[in-house]
Amino acid sequence: MVEKIKSYQTIxxxxxxxxxxxxxxxxxxxxxxxxxxxxxxxxxxxARRGGSVASYLRFGRDIYTPVIxxxxxxxxxxxxxxxxxxxxxxxxxxxxxxxxxxxxQPFITKGEYPxxxxxxxxxxxxxxxxxxxxxxxxxxxxxxxxxxxxxxxLLGAASASGSLPIPKPKLISAIKNTSLPQYAKINLDAxxxxxxxxxxx
Amino acid sequence: MxxxxxxLDAPGKKVILLGNEALARGFVEGxxxxxxxxxxxxxxxxxxxxxxxxxxxxxxxxxxxxxxxxAEVSIAGSMAGLRTVCTMKGVGVNVASEPFQAFTYMDLxxxxxxxxxxxPGLHSSHTEQDNRxxxxxxxxxxxxxxxxxxxxxxxxxxxxLSETWxxxxxxxxxxxxxxxxxxxxxxxxxxxxxxxxxxxxxxxxWVNLPMNARKMRKNMITRMDKVTKEMDDxxxxxxxxxxxxxxxxxxxxxxxxxxxxxxxxxxxxxxVRILKLGLSYPLPYKLIEELLTDCERVLVVEEVExxxxxxxxxxxxxxxxxxxxxxxxxxxxxxxxxxxxxxAGLAKFLGSKDPVDRKRIENVTAQVQALVPPRLPILCPGxxxxxxxxxxxxxEKKLIKDKDQKKKLxxxxxxxxxxxxxxxxxxxxxAVDTHLCMGxxxxxxxxxxxxxxxxxxxTIGDSTFFHAGIPPLINAVFNTSNITIMILDNRTTAMTGxxxxxxxxxxxxxxxxxxxxxxxIVKACGVEFIEVVDPYxxxxxxxxxxxxxxxxxxxxxxxxxxxxxxELRDRLKRGEPLxxxxxxxxxxxxxxxxxxxxxxxAIYLDNGEIEIDTSLCNGCGMxxxxxxxxxxxxxxx
Numbered sequence: 001m002v003e004k005i006k007s008y009q010t011i012x013x014x015x016x017x018x019x020x021x022x023x024x025x026x027x028x029x030x031x032x033x034x035x036x037x038x039x040x041x042x043x044x045x046x047a048r049r050g051g052s053v054a055s056y057l058r059f060g061r062d063i064y065t066p067v068i069x070x071x072x073x074x075x076x077x078x079x080x081x082x083x084x085x086x087x088x089x090x091x092x093x094x095x096x097x098x099x100x101x102x103x104x105q106p107f108i109t110k111g112e113y114p115x116x117x118x119x120x121x122x123x124x125x126x127x128x129x130x131x132x133x134x135x136x137x138x139x140x141x142x143x144x145x146x147x148x149x150x151x152x153x154l155l156g157a158a159s160a161s162g163s164l165p166i167p168k169p170k171l172i173s174a175i176k177n178t179s180l181p182q183y184a185k186i187n188l189d190a191x192x193x194x195x196x197x198x199x200x201x
Numbered sequence: 202m203x204x205x206x207x208x209l210d211a212p213g214k215k216v217i218l219l220g221n222e223a224l225a226r227g228f229v230e231g232x233x234x235x236x237x238x239x240x241x242x243x244x245x246x247x248x249x250x251x252x253x254x255x256x257x258x259x260x261x262x263x264x265x266x267x268x269x270x271x272a273e274v275s276i277a278g279s280m281a282g283l284r285t286v287c288t289m290k291g292v293g294v295n296v297a298s299e300p301f302q303a304f305t306y307m308d309l310x311x312x313x314x315x316x317x318x319x320x321p322g323l324h325s326s327h328t329e330q331d332n333r334x335x336x337x338x339x340x341x342x343x344x345x346x347x348x349x350x351x352x353x354x355x356x357x358x359x360x361x362l363s364e365t366w367x368x369x370x371x372x373x374x375x376x377x378x379x380x381x382x383x384x385x386x387x388x389x390x391x392x393x394x395x396x397x398x399x400x401x402x403x404x405x406x407w408v409n410l411p412m413n414a415r416k417m418r419k420n421m422i423t424r425m426d427k428v429t430k431e432m433d434d435x436x437x438x439x440x441x442x443x444x445x446x447x448x449x450x451x452x453x454x455x456x457x458x459x460x461x462x463x464x465x466x467x468x469x470x471x472x473v474r475i476l477k478l479g480l481s482y483p484l485p486y487k488l489i490e491e492l493l494t495d496c497e498r499v500l501v502v503e504e505v506e507x508x509x510x511x512x513x514x515x516x517x518x519x520x521x522x523x524x525x526x527x528x529x530x531x532x533x534x535x536x537x538x539x540x541x542x543x544x545a546g547l548a549k550f551l552g553s554k555d556p557v558d559r560k561r562i563e564n565v566t567a568q569v570q571a572l573v574p575p576r577l578p579i580l581c582p583g584x585x586x587x588x589x590x591x592x593x594x595x596x597e598k599k600l601i602k603d604k605d606q607k608k609k610l611x612x613x614x615x616x617x618x619x620x621x622x623x624x625x626x627x628x629x630x631x632a633v634d635t636h637l638c639m640g641x642x643x644x645x646x647x648x649x650x651x652x653x654x655x656x657x658x659x660t661i662g663d664s665t666f667f668h669a670g671i672p673p674l675i676n677a678v679f680n681t682s683n684i685t686i687m688i689l690d691n692r693t694t695a696m697t698g699x700x701x702x703x704x705x706x707x708x709x710x711x712x713x714x715x716x717x718x719x720x721x722i723v724k725a726c727g728v729e730f731i732e733v734v735d736p737y738x739x740x741x742x743x744x745x746x747x748x749x750x751x752x753x754x755x756x757x758x759x760x761x762x763x764x765x766x767x768e769l770r771d772r773l774k775r776g777e778p779l780x781x782x783x784x785x786x787x788x789x790x791x792x793x794x795x796x797x798x799x800x801x802x803a804i805y806l807d808n809g810e811i812e813i814d815t816s817l818c819n820g821c822g823m824x825x826x827x828x829x830x831x832x833x834x835x836x837x838x
Contacts, residue, residue: 038383039382042380042381052575064348065347065458066377068540085572085573086569106577107805122572
């Protein structure tokens, strides 16, 4: 029996329509199955209008609120670089970042677009090599035939990173239990591909 | 089809529900028989869940035309002996307050709950108003859950409490509560539900003429005094922590969690006694007296207004306590609370040190802000509103330039309203000059028509027009206000997630119904200039707006086209591919009008060249209008 952790903070960041809410449901379900109390704060309202989406998921035995304190995040799963960098102030120093290195430019009428290489460099300088897991999740998902399963690729990578304190079989059964029957297989395949991609780095 | 967790008939099963779903589930487990609402973030999912539950467990639900009618529908349910709820966003209570203010004088029959989804932090509202003030005025007890589980439990009991107390009960939720999902243990839902009540004629009870209302008011005061006495034994209020602690903290609703976790981080949880309030009105005075007796100092923690703080202070004064009682001295009135805010406030109050390295966080925040610009919420690619706002701005520019005008004009004033189209405020459109509340676009335009010399064009959405736009339109005809009213009819309540409204011909549960035609209403109001335009035809819109401005009385232009996001959803379902815009490099002069004036998010600049982001473009074709690209460099492929 694994000792119950007091609290664990996950941040998911991206833009509307990338599958963040479903990923939350899977992690939430797995933590609930482990007997934890779960809070998952979802950003609603502006999602479909191309705005930032961030979601804060906490689980543990001793939590009372969904809002995480600044500088305490344990794991940041980033679907997009700009939004990932935006959430960095919520992370603690030895947090893990699992990142899909894709950039979706915001709409601006003046000034310069953020530079992808500059943002990646910032992350690389701020986080130790082993704690910054870069996975081409969008590409892997496309290879498997559907961009929308990028979320499961990232979850697989997060699981392989060793940061997420949920045993792999628990995540797999949570995927099975929350997927619509017709999507269960492709979700599980995507999870495995994400998991393997980290092992092979 | 598998049954969603929300609707499962499986008592004891543990599931994850959104806070708003948990509230809906609680109401139904508590015997709800009728529900009415007007959509509004962060409350919308409560009613959406109730609609699903109502179809499975057979009770009536409706999207009402506005919050006032939703309140009246649920009040009628209570008069008929049914258990009812009406839900709304915080500012919706302003609209619903009149019927509730009257009904609270009466001895209700069926339990009735008013859910106000307040919005500390202003995530999606225009005021941070604390609706507990309404509750005080209305003698309504206020339940304030600290998390989704407690919200579920409170919702389940709310009708029993309302009937026992003979008081409508307010449940005050918030963005954080409603939009947090959490593990919930499902309760039992009774399948035998009476959904028809009976109205018993009793004028002294249901008619609030002054001769009755005087007695009603006395009765209401007596009833509330009785409720106050029950507060100490209610399961949602309790004292915890070391009875010998000299520092006391009173928490309300969601601040309980922030306080608990902040004390844990400060390593002071054993030296503070907490009075956790699940009701912020009325207060459990025995528990308060115990805390005031045992402690030397007390801090009251509540988001937004210092309501409990004032009650506790005045109670202490009456009972002769002299200890210091604080609240807003240490904690802000504005914005929502968090563990971080509590750490700062509690550290100051308790004379300890915030252990978090704030310097590091400030540095990281500054670095990040320098690296990434905000992703502003803007109108979607293909949104019809962009076409209309662009046309309005074109007309304004032409009018200012027009040297033949007798009077020199320098602007067209553009009041707007509540909905997606409020995003016309953002650059580059800048087509929202005022924004107050539902329906105010037309109301404010009425006033401007008699207060300023400028032409006035206001914008209001279809759902908002039905909600509160009709009386000010009649006023414009009645008082001959020379204004142009653009009714932006995208065939849905888009901002809150596509709820039907009277103009859609569909009810909450999907039943078809009479489609109330906007142009027929406008005509019946006495408007003599009515035009319907396709917002995708910008050149035509410009022409029609110009003729409306010349009309000396109120003129109405209805811009009609389905919300692009809804249309795309349908197309995807049918498997239809989406067209895309394409730039002809030879024709493009790089004038950038499409980017810097029209402002579609699918258009961007790459190394000086105008580009189309094909993942965002959905081929609406508005950018091919000659008023946007006069060089005909954009086409749809």
